[in-house]
Amino acid sequence: MDLPTYATALAARLPGTWTAEHHQHLNADMADIISMLTLGPIRYADFRNASILTNPARPISLLVTEEQPATGHGYAIRSIALTDGHAYTRQAVAGEQLELALPADPETAAAHIERTLLPYHEQLQARHRLAILEEALQGAQRALDHWDSISDGLCDDDGWPLDEQLYGDGKVRRDATALAHLQRVLPHAAALLQDGRAAHRLLPPGQEADRTGYYLRALASTFERANQILDEWKPALQRHSRPDGTPIEPGHTAAVEERNAEIWSDIDTWLTTGPALAALLRGAAVSTEPAGRTAAAEARSPRLPAAASSLVVQVLRAEQADRNRAPRR
Numbered sequence: 001m002d003l004p005t006y007a008t009a010l011a012a013r014l015p016g017t018w019t020a021e022h023h024q025h026l027n028a029d030m031a032d033i034i035s036m037l038t039l040g041p042i043r044y045a046d047f048r049n050a051s052i053l054t055n056p057a058r059p060i061s062l063l064v065t066e067e068q069p070a071t072g073h074g075y076a077i078r079s080i081a082l083t084d085g086h087a088y089t090r091q092a093v094a095g096e097q098l099e100l101a102l103p104a105d106p107e108t109a110a111a112h113i114e115r116t117l118l119p120y121h122e123q124l125q126a127r128h129r130l131a132i133l134e135e136a137l138q139g140a141q142r143a144l145d146h147w148d149s150i151s152d153g154l155c156d157d158d159g160w161p162l163d164e165q166l167y168g169d170g171k172v173r174r175d176a177t178a179l180a181h182l183q184r185v186l187p188h189a190a191a192l193l194q195d196g197r198a199a200h201r202l203l204p205p206g207q208e209a210d211r212t213g214y215y216l217r218a219l220a221s222t223f224e225r226a227n228q229i230l231d232e233w234k235p236a237l238q239r240h241s242r243p244d245g246t247p248i249e250p251g252h253t254a255a256v257e258e259r260n261a262e263i264w265s266d267i268d269t270w271l272t273t274g275p276a277l278a279a280l281l282r283g284a285a286v287s288t289e290p291a292g293r294t295a296a297a298e299a300r301s302p303r304l305p306a307a308a309s310s311l312v313v314q315v316l317r318a319e320q321a322d323r324n325r326a327p328r329r
Contacts, residue, residue: 006075006106007051007064013110015118018055020064026050052080060121062113064102075102077113079121126195129188130281136181137274143177144271175260178267182226185270189223196277199284215276218269226266233259 001009004022011018026049053062063080078099100117102109147170154167161167185192196216203209233255240252247253 003049009106011053016055018053021052023050129192134278136184140178140181147174172257179260199280215273218273222266222269229263
């Protein structure tokens with residue numbers, strides 16, 4: 001079975017909707033670029049012929065090449081970063097599996113990929129979401145701690161601001177900084193809650209499980225309200241923005257400040273309950289991490305910028321389109 005036939009059969013057997021793009025007789029420059037985009041070391045690879053499997057629901061593609069290891073002819077599949085959504089692979093460290101040697105039977109190979117490589121990518125995505133949550137919580141908490149450290153000094157003994165403008169400016173900066181951190185988390189909120197609920201089901205019955213369940217419900221409501229407030233304020237911000245997105249003042253700044261003040265209670269709830277979710281997910285991750293990962297956490301492979309990844313996609317597809325247009329002999 002030649003490589004295009006094998007890759008097409010493999011794509012048809014993987015879960016979800018996968019398509020195969022075949023690239024025959026690649027020149028040395030393009031082969032080198034593909035090699036750099038591949039996540040993990042490359043062994044035995046001959047990139048004169050390659051197939052790339054893509055799934056619109058997944059940010060990582062799969063590179064299929066023919067191999068000639070000591071055990072005889074076979075194929076290899078490697079994770080390859082062809083889209084902007086592959087940042088989570090930075091959570092992989094040396095020794096973790098981003099590639100597989102595959103048997104010549106596409107059905108057996110697809111089962112092996114479904115059982116090992118795809119779940120591993122899901123685990124990397126979960127690590128990435130947790131890292132975003134933890135970093136955002138720390139950043140927002142620093143903003144709150146900084147405000148707490150200076151706000152008392154801006155008030156008299158009865159708690160009234162000594163300078164309304166100075167006090168108000170401080171709250172505005174606190175709100176804006178904390179919201180910026182929350183907004184990093186919101187795109188991942190649904191998946192984080194799903195991860196949290198899965199980990200919560202593994203807790204033994206008792207007060208800890210009950211308290212964690214309460215925090216998860218509170219977070220779900222908080223994320224929902226935060227998204228709702230942000231959506232409700234979009235028309236007002238658009239009215240105070242030019243077509244190129246630049247703000248029209250003073251209306252734009254006033255609208256942003258009012259929106260941020262409205263969402264502050266949800267930020268505060270997130271700062272109170274979010275650490276419980278982070279601790280829950282961290283505990284679940286530790287129980288499933290391979291030995292030695294923590295010590296190897298800094299041994300991550302370098303990645304090409306997303307712009308380079310996007311450029312390679314365009315070049316490969318243009319090359320494929322030109323080949324398809326060529327007259328058949």
